[in-house]
Amino acid sequence: MTVPFEPFEHLEKDFAILNQIVNDEPLVYLDNAATTQKPEAVLQALETYYHTSNANVHRGVHTLAERATSQYEGSREVVRAFIHASETAEVLFTRGTTTSLNWVARSFGEMIVESGDEILISYMEHHSNIIPWQQLAKKKNAKLIYIELTEDGQLDLGDVKNKITDKTKIVSLTHVSNVLGVVNPIRQIADWVHEQNGYLVVDGAQAVPHMPVNVQALDADFYAFSGHKMLGPTGIGVLYGKRALLEQMEPIEFGGEMIDFVEEQDSTWKELPWKFEAGTPNIAGAIGLAAAIHYLNNIGMNNIMQHEREIVEYIMPKLEAIDGLTLFGPKDVAHRTGVISFNIDGIHPHDVATAMDMEGVAVRAGHHCAQPLMTYLNQPATARASFYLYNTKADADKFVEAIIATKEFFLNGLN
Amino acid sequence: MALTKLDQLYRAVILDHSQSPRRRGVLDETTTQIELRNPTCGDVIQVQLNVQDGIVKDVRFDGSGCTISMASASMMTEAIIGKPVEEALKLSEEFSQVVQGNDVEHEQELGDAMMLSGVSKFPARIKCATLSWKALEKALESQGTGVDGQLKHEDMIE
Numbered sequence: 001m002t003v004p005f006e007p008f009e010h011l012e013k014d015f016a017i018l019n020q021i022v023n024d025e026p027l028v029y030l031d032n033a034a035t036t037q038k039p040e041a042v043l044q045a046l047e048t049y050y051h052t053s054n055a056n057v058h059r060g061v062h063t064l065a066e067r068a069t070s071q072y073e074g075s076r077e078v079v080r081a082f083i084h085a086s087e088t089a090e091v092l093f094t095r096g097t098t099t100s101l102n103w104v105a106r107s108f109g110e111m112i113v114e115s116g117d118e119i120l121i122s123y124m125e126h127h128s129n130i131i132p133w134q135q136l137a138k139k140k141n142a143k144l145i146y147i148e149l150t151e152d153g154q155l156d157l158g159d160v161k162n163k164i165t166d167k168t169k170i171v172s173l174t175h176v177s178n179v180l181g182v183v184n185p186i187r188q189i190a191d192w193v194h195e196q197n198g199y200l201v202v203d204g205a206q207a208v209p210h211m212p213v214n215v216q217a218l219d220a221d222f223y224a225f226s227g228h229k230m231l232g233p234t235g236i237g238v239l240y241g242k243r244a245l246l247e248q249m250e251p252i253e254f255g256g257e258m259i260d261f262v263e264e265q266d267s268t269w270k271e272l273p274w275k276f277e278a279g280t281p282n283i284a285g286a287i288g289l290a291a292a293i294h295y296l297n298n299i300g301m302n303n304i305m306q307h308e309r310e311i312v313e314y315i316m317p318k319l320e321a322i323d324g325l326t327l328f329g330p331k332d333v334a335h336r337t338g339v340i341s342f343n344i345d346g347i348h349p350h351d352v353a354t355a356m357d358m359e360g361v362a363v364r365a366g367h368h369c370a371q372p373l374m375t376y377l378n379q380p381a382t383a384r385a386s387f388y389l390y391n392t393k394a395d396a397d398k399f400v401e402a403i404i405a406t407k408e409f410f411l412n413g414l415n
Numbered sequence: 416m417a418l419t420k421l422d423q424l425y426r427a428v429i430l431d432h433s434q435s436p437r438r439r440g441v442l443d444e445t446t447t448q449i450e451l452r453n454p455t456c457g458d459v460i461q462v463q464l465n466v467q468d469g470i471v472k473d474v475r476f477d478g479s480g481c482t483i484s485m486a487s488a489s490m491m492t493e494a495i496i497g498k499p500v501e502e503a504l505k506l507s508e509e510f511s512q513v514v515q516g517n518d519v520e521h522e523q524e525l526g527d528a529m530m531l532s533g534v535s536k537f538p539a540r541i542k543c544a545t546l547s548w549k550a551l552e553k554a555l556e557s558q559g560t561g562v563d564g565q566l567k568h569e570d571m572i573e
Binding site: 023347349351354355366367371380 | 421424425430455456479481482539
């Protein structure tokens with residue numbers, strides 16, 4: 001079921017920050033793959049929590065403590081339902097995707113990876129899904145192996161299949177690339193990994209905000225994502241893990257909140273999910289994330305996905321018509337999200353981003369925390385526009401106009 | 416159109432330096448060299464110096480980066496060639512003042528590099544302009560040991 005394009009035109013009113021003038025031009029915010037703006041509903045949820053319910057969770061008997069605890073744990077249930085985990089015990093709150101992936105590498109990785117084993121990642125990973133595995137491989141004398149990409153920036157599935165062997169302990173892949181926008185066939189890969197008795201870790205930071213995600217249907221063993229890329233606050237993220245695996249794992253951090261009994265020389269841990277959440281958690285962050293999920297659910301994740309596809313479909317022919325513009329990633333909208341990386345011949349992406357900023361259009365330039373991918377693409381850097389639900393066709397038009405004006409300025413403007 | 420503001424940043428002379436850089440390449444005789452990277456954006460610069468009797472006799476740069484960083488490197492080589500090391504370091508210090516919008520003593524010696532004063536209006540790009548000068552400083556300070564390095568956070572916010 002899809003809704004027409006128009007209702008999205010009105011979402012901007014929920015995001016006060018978008019209604020401002022930047023460099024004498026109305027702001028067009030196209031850096032959503034870095035972080036998203038927060039709707040009024042999320043800001044209000046944070047404010048209401050601090051105005052009415054702020055207390056520490058889990059250990060108070062007073063009314064506010066009970067209120068804060070039930071809101072915090074209620075948020076966990078909202079997250080569980082959103083990603084279709086089977087129980088809240090499988091939903092751990094973290095600081096964000098980076099923390100989530102580090103926890104998996106350090107706790108689960110160190111438990112199961114041995115000398116000579118193989119860890120498989122791809123050339124399109126974000127640094128946060130590379131470095132934890134590099135460190136693990138070094139520590140365990142394991143091999144870190146990279147999956148090749150196809151010409152148009154998709155995972156080379158033949159290569160994936162070949163490289164998953166009985167030596168492969170962990171495969172860790174991004175669900176959606178933060179540079180190429182490509183959506184990877186996670187379920188298919190999960191089956192291949194499981195046939196060889198390996199485990200699949202998924203970086204969902206660029207997927208959960210943009211499409212319906214069902215961790216059970218994907219059969220991911222672990223799935224990580226961040227709140228701030230899906231309209232929620234910074235500093236809150238999620239690690240989903242299958243109960244059987246989480247139960248075997250040791251916590252990464254120790255301290256308050258995660259213990260059961262503490263004796264002089266030894267302690268026991270709380271049950272899942274709390275054994276992983278040492279210290280006072282980001283209570284407001286979790287509540288803000290739940291508010292963001294309510295907002296997204298009201299619109300519908302299928303509708304959001306469809307909206308982004310319509311923008312990409314609308315804009316691609318216009319971009320392809322610009323001489324000297326190189327686009328990275330697949331052309332087929334069915335395999336991609338609203339992340340569009342590009343370069344303009346003869347103009348460095350930093351200069352592009354500065355020029356577009358003068359037109360009010362906020363895009364990112366750089367290596368996007370994906371240096372191995374930049375090397376693979378043979379680009380020192382790219383410019384990147386990333387669309388989200390509040391972006392409109394008018395924003396897309398402004399984006400195209402800004403590219404043309406930028407090109408004009410640098411290549412013909414100064415005589 | 417707000418793009419006209421860009422003229423403050425990208426003057427013709429700057430585009431000229433980036434498109435036809437002076438002293439880009441490799442020195443035959445090098446007494447000190449350095450490669451400096453800006454980890455936040457991926458820019459890389461190599462600076463080679465031939466210092467004889469405390470004088471910068473020759474200089475070359477190479478690397479990849481944006482218009483601002485490449486133009487600045489080209490301008491830097493013009494400003495420091497033939498200068499005593501202390502004077503080159505002084506100019507480097509003054510250049511970092513220029514891109515922060517401050518007045519300096521040796522405008523004339525800085526030459527074309529003065530054109531980058533417009534960068535002060537674009538705080539996110541100051542580090543692009545100072546990359547080659549930071550490389551110069553590090554090379555002169557290391558004097559012949561050939562240090563590889565990265566631009567550190569504190570260098571960028573200076």
